[in-house]
Amino acid sequence: MIKKNKKVIIAMSGGVDSSVSAWFLKNENYQVEGLFMKNWEEDDEKEYCNAAKDLSDAEEVCKKLNIHLHKVNFSKEYWEKVFENFLNEHKKGKTPNPDILCNKEIKFKIFFNYAIQELQSDYIATGHYAQIKKKNGKYFLLKAVDLNKDQSYFLYTLKGIQLKNILFPIGGLKKSQVRIIAKKIGLKVAEKKDSTGICFIGPKKINNFLNRYIKAEKGDIITTEGTIVGKHNGLFCYTLGQRKGLGIGGIKGNYNIPWYVIEKNIINNTLIIAQGSCNKRLMSIGLIAEKINWINDDKIIFPFSCQAKIRYRQIDIFCNIKYINDFLIKVLFDSPVSSVTPGQSIVFYSSKICLGGGVIQSRLPLL
Numbered sequence: 001m002i003k004k005n006k007k008v009i010i011a012m013s014g015g016v017d018s019s020v021s022a023w024f025l026k027n028e029n030y031q032v033e034g035l036f037m038k039n040w041e042e043d044d045e046k047e048y049c050n051a052a053k054d055l056s057d058a059e060e061v062c063k064k065l066n067i068h069l070h071k072v073n074f075s076k077e078y079w080e081k082v083f084e085n086f087l088n089e090h091k092k093g094k095t096p097n098p099d100i101l102c103n104k105e106i107k108f109k110i111f112f113n114y115a116i117q118e119l120q121s122d123y124i125a126t127g128h129y130a131q132i133k134k135k136n137g138k139y140f141l142l143k144a145v146d147l148n149k150d151q152s153y154f155l156y157t158l159k160g161i162q163l164k165n166i167l168f169p170i171g172g173l174k175k176s177q178v179r180i181i182a183k184k185i186g187l188k189v190a191e192k193k194d195s196t197g198i199c200f201i202g203p204k205k206i207n208n209f210l211n212r213y214i215k216a217e218k219g220d221i222i223t224t225e226g227t228i229v230g231k232h233n234g235l236f237c238y239t240l241g242q243r244k245g246l247g248i249g250g251i252k253g254n255y256n257i258p259w260y261v262i263e264k265n266i267i268n269n270t271l272i273i274a275q276g277s278c279n280k281r282l283m284s285i286g287l288i289a290e291k292i293n294w295i296n297d298d299k300i301i302f303p304f305s306c307q308a309k310i311r312y313r314q315i316d317i318f319c320n321i322k323y324i325n326d327f328l329i330k331v332l333f334d335s336p337v338s339s340v341t342p343g344q345s346i347v348f349y350s351s352k353i354c355l356g357g358g359v360i361q362s363r364l365p366l367l
């Protein structure tokens with residue numbers, strides 16, 4: 001009852017997580033309204049984009065929960081702030097993470113400001129699996145209870161001060177519980193598949209999609225011994241540590257051990273491969289990270305030790321962080337780590353607390 005005067009805008013994607021989040025907020029007596037964002041002109045990309053279906057799902061859920069649904073088009077902003085950067089990084093041979101940039105630039109900036117200023121809400125809520133805790137007047141971002149679904153990795157660009165106006169209603173639940181609740185309250189989206197990979201494109205279709213925007217220049221696939229063993233379809237189609245989809249089969253005179261991408265050489269347009277998942281050429285002792293964000297900067301004193309993830313869903317690794325300058329840090333791993341990928345993000349944790357993170361600029365190879 002107490003929260004009746006507090007207004008929350010729930011970011012409605014038409015998926016099960018935001019729908020169940022909306023239901024929780026209603027039950028907690030917030031004054032709830034939904035906001036659906038279009039961030040891609042799907043008319044151009046019908047094959048890849050489900051925005052129309054997602055909107056109709058969001059409308060149906062809001063009708064059922066008796067929530068007013070606002071709609072907004074941020075496709076221009078998404079193109080300028082997220083997609084152009086995504087393409088440019090790929091052209092440089094990096095493997096960027098657009099979902100992280102989308103959270104930083106769109107969901108928790110433009111969308112957030114629209115909800116707070118234009119729609120005059122007190123909070124925005126999303127269906128992310130993460131938690132916010134207040135301690136001694138400060139707000140901390142924590143991993144979700146469901147560690148399998150934890151999305152704090154994608155949220156490291158947030159600032160402590162922003163967390164004050166953000167709610168993650170399902171961060172304390174398991175995904176299986178969220179689906180059970182959705183079924184119980186009769187939401188058709190209860191069984192809807194999770195969105196994976198880039199905001200609007202499944203990971204399997206990504207190379208075809210990128211082909212529309214980046215000119216694919218075929219080049220040689222070369223072993224570390226310098227033998228040309230095949231042709232690649234454009235370096236942007238591959239990522240460091242990738243094993244599948246190299247199209248080289250068994251190579252005569254070599255043991256039948258899988259091959260992995262260990263380097264993308266932009267200057268020669270070559271893809272360098274080596275055998276074995278523990279190949280020393282794949283391993284790094286550390287990395288240099290840029291575009292650093294600390295969620296609560298006043299808590300950071302260099303150097304310090306903590307845990308980190310160099311990709312989503314990876315188990316935490318132990319590391320030590322050293323200050324280089326205001327833009328760069330050096331991360332040294334306690335033991336060598338495979339497939340450190342420039343362009344991806346490294347996210348730091350102190351146990352369950354997400355401290356912040358940065359973008360991997362370069363790796364420090366073992367060899």
Ligand SMILES: Nc1ncnc2c1ncn2[C@@H]1O[C@H](COP(=O)(O)OP(=O)(O)OP(=O)(O)O)[C@@H](O)[C@H]1O
Nearest residue numbers: 011012013015016017018036037126127128194195
């Ligand atoms: N088009 C959109 N409009 C408004 N909010 C969105 C949109 N897409 C995503 N969101 C918000 O961001 C959250 C996380 O998005 P993500 O793409 O990771 O979806 P998800 O984990 O599959 O969640 P859901 O089941 O709600 O789709 C969503 O739960 C939702 O609150």
